[in-house]
Amino acid sequence: MEDDKSLQRIARIAQQLQPAQNNICRDSHETEGGIAGMPTLGVGLPALEIEKAFPQATPATTFPAAVxxxxxxxxxxxxxxxxxxxxVRGFMEAEVAPVVGKYWERAEFPFELIPKFAALNVSGGTIKGYGCPGMSIFSSALVCADIARVDASCATFMMLHTYLGMxxxxxLASEEQKKTLLPPLARMDHIACWCLTEPDYGSDASSLNTTATKVEGGWLIKGQKRWIGNATFADILVVFARxxxxxxxxxxxxxxxxxxxxATKIENKIGLRIVQNADIILDNVLVPDEDRIAHINSFQGTNEVLAVSRVIVAWLPIGIAMGVYDVCLRYLKERKQFGAPLTAFQLNQEKLVRMLGHVQSMWLMGWRLCKLYDAGKMTPGHASLAKTHNTRVAREVCALGRELLGGNGILSDFYVAKAFCDVEPIYTYExxxxxxxxxxxxxxxxEASIKPPVSNRKKL
Known part of the structure; x- marks a missing residue:
C-alpha cells in the first residue's frame, strides 16, 4: 500500500514538472520501461547556466586580464x-576562450579556428622564408605561452604543426622539398604532424621498429606509431623509420x-582532450624517393628539431600557470564567503603568492633558456632542466588553483579544472x-645513469 502511495506521489510531481520535462534529453541508454515496476519519468530540471548558478564568479568564457x-x-x-x-593574447581571449571549453568537453577539434590561427602569421615560427615568419626563439616562446594561457590543447596543436612537423x-629537407611543402603549411592550408613514438618505444625512441625498405622508385614503410598529435586530420605526416x-x-x-x-583516434584522455592523438598503422605505405627527407640519415637528425621544440615545450607550462593565476585572482576577488571576499582569507593569500612566485621563476628560466639558445650556449641539459622544473611547478600551481576554487575547481567552466588535467600530458610528453x-x-x-640489465631469460 505504501508503495502505491509513493508511486502516486511521484506521478503527481511528474505532472507538475511536465513543462520542464519537455526540455530534458533522455539518456540514450535508458530502457523503455525504466526501472522495473516504476513508471519512466524525466524528473529533474535543466542545469542552470553557469552565470546563473554562480553569479558571483565570472566563467572562463570571459577570460580575465593578465595580472x-x-x-x-x-x-x-x-x-x-x-x-x-x-x-596573440587578444585573439585567444576574444576568439578562443568563448568556445574552447565545449570542444574540450567533447574531445573534438575546433577546425573553424584554423583560418583564424593562420591569420596570426605565426605558423612556421623560427623558419625564415617560404612564407614563414622567421621569428626569434623568444618570440616563438611568447606566442606559444600565451596560446597555452587560454588553452593548452591549441598550444600543443601549434607546437606539433610548427615546431616538430614544419x-x-x-x-632537414632539401631545398626543393622546402619550396613545395612549407608555403601551404605556413598558410595552414595543410597541417603537419610528427611521427616518432611507437607503442613499444616512448622514452627509448631511438629503438623504433618501424622500417623503411628500398624498392624501385621509393620506399615501403611498415610499422606502428602511437600518441601522434594532429594525426587524424594531418595532410603531411613526418615519419621516422629504420x-x-x-x-x-x-x-x-x-x-x-x-x-x-x-590513423585511429585515441579515446578517453583526461588531458589535452582537444588534441587528436592517434594510433597509426603503416602497412607497406609506398613513399616516392622525392619524399624521403633529404638530410635525416641517423637519429641525430631529430636532435636538431628537439632542441627547438623543447624550448617551446618549457614555455607551455608557463602559459598554463599564468592563466590559472589570472583566473584564480579574479575568482577570489569576486566570490564572497562568510561576509568577505575570498581574497581576504590568509590561507588563500599564501597560495596566491606561492603561485605567483612560481610563475615569475618559470618565466625567468624560460627567458634565460632562449638567450642561451640564441648565443649557441644551450645544452640538452639546459632545455631538459627547464622542462622538468616548469612542468613540475606548473602542476603545483594548477593544484593550488584547484584548491582555491573549492567545488568550482572541478568544473571546466572556470578553466582551472581543465588546466589541472592539461598539464599532466605536458609533464610527460617531449x-x-x-x-x-x-x-x-x-x-x-x-656520469651516465645506470641502465637496467637486459634479461636473457626466456619469456614463459
Whole structure:
C-alpha cells in the first residue's frame, strides 16, 4: 500500500514538472520501461547556466586580464615582441576562450579556428622564408605561452604543426622539398604532424621498429606509431623509420590518404582532450624517393628539431600557470564567503603568492633558456632542466588553483579544472620528467645513469 502511495506521489510531481520535462534529453541508454515496476519519468530540471548558478564568479568564457607580471618582466620585451604577444593574447581571449571549453568537453577539434590561427602569421615560427615568419626563439616562446594561457590543447596543436612537423622540413629537407611543402603549411592550408613514438618505444625512441625498405622508385614503410598529435586530420605526416639496409633512422613525408595508412583516434584522455592523438598503422605505405627527407640519415637528425621544440615545450607550462593565476585572482576577488571576499582569507593569500612566485621563476628560466639558445650556449641539459622544473611547478600551481576554487575547481567552466588535467600530458610528453632529469643529471655529474640489465631469460 505504501508503495502505491509513493508511486502516486511521484506521478503527481511528474505532472507538475511536465513543462520542464519537455526540455530534458533522455539518456540514450535508458530502457523503455525504466526501472522495473516504476513508471519512466524525466524528473529533474535543466542545469542552470553557469552565470546563473554562480553569479558571483565570472566563467572562463570571459577570460580575465593578465595580472601575473609582478616583477614587471614586460620590461625585458622589445616593442615588437610586446606587440606580437598582445596580438596573440587578444585573439585567444576574444576568439578562443568563448568556445574552447565545449570542444574540450567533447574531445573534438575546433577546425573553424584554423583560418583564424593562420591569420596570426605565426605558423612556421623560427623558419625564415617560404612564407614563414622567421621569428626569434623568444618570440616563438611568447606566442606559444600565451596560446597555452587560454588553452593548452591549441598550444600543443601549434607546437606539433610548427615546431616538430614544419621545423623538421625547415632544418632537414632539401631545398626543393622546402619550396613545395612549407608555403601551404605556413598558410595552414595543410597541417603537419610528427611521427616518432611507437607503442613499444616512448622514452627509448631511438629503438623504433618501424622500417623503411628500398624498392624501385621509393620506399615501403611498415610499422606502428602511437600518441601522434594532429594525426587524424594531418595532410603531411613526418615519419621516422629504420632503414633496413643501413639500420639508421631516416625521415619520410607520408601524405594523407596514402594507401596502407590508417590513423585511429585515441579515446578517453583526461588531458589535452582537444588534441587528436592517434594510433597509426603503416602497412607497406609506398613513399616516392622525392619524399624521403633529404638530410635525416641517423637519429641525430631529430636532435636538431628537439632542441627547438623543447624550448617551446618549457614555455607551455608557463602559459598554463599564468592563466590559472589570472583566473584564480579574479575568482577570489569576486566570490564572497562568510561576509568577505575570498581574497581576504590568509590561507588563500599564501597560495596566491606561492603561485605567483612560481610563475615569475618559470618565466625567468624560460627567458634565460632562449638567450642561451640564441648565443649557441644551450645544452640538452639546459632545455631538459627547464622542462622538468616548469612542468613540475606548473602542476603545483594548477593544484593550488584547484584548491582555491573549492567545488568550482572541478568544473571546466572556470578553466582551472581543465588546466589541472592539461598539464599532466605536458609533464610527460617531449621526454618524461624522469628522462629529462637524467639528461641534466648526466651533464652535471659527468656520469651516465645506470641502465637496467637486459634479461636473457626466456619469456614463459
Amino acid at each position: 601575473s607580471d609582478y616583477f614587471q618582466l614586460d620590461d625585458l620585451l622589445s616593442e615588437e615582441e610586446r606587440a606580437l604577444r598582445n596580438r 621545423l623538421t622540413i625547415g632544418l 632503414n633496413t639496409q643501413t639500420n639508421q633512422i631516416n625521415g619520410f613525408i607520408v601524405r594523407k590518404g596514402a594507401k596502407g595508412l590508417r 621526454g618524461t620528467y624522469e628522462i629529462n632529469s637524467l639528461v641534466t643529471g648526466r651533464e652535471v655529474t659527468g
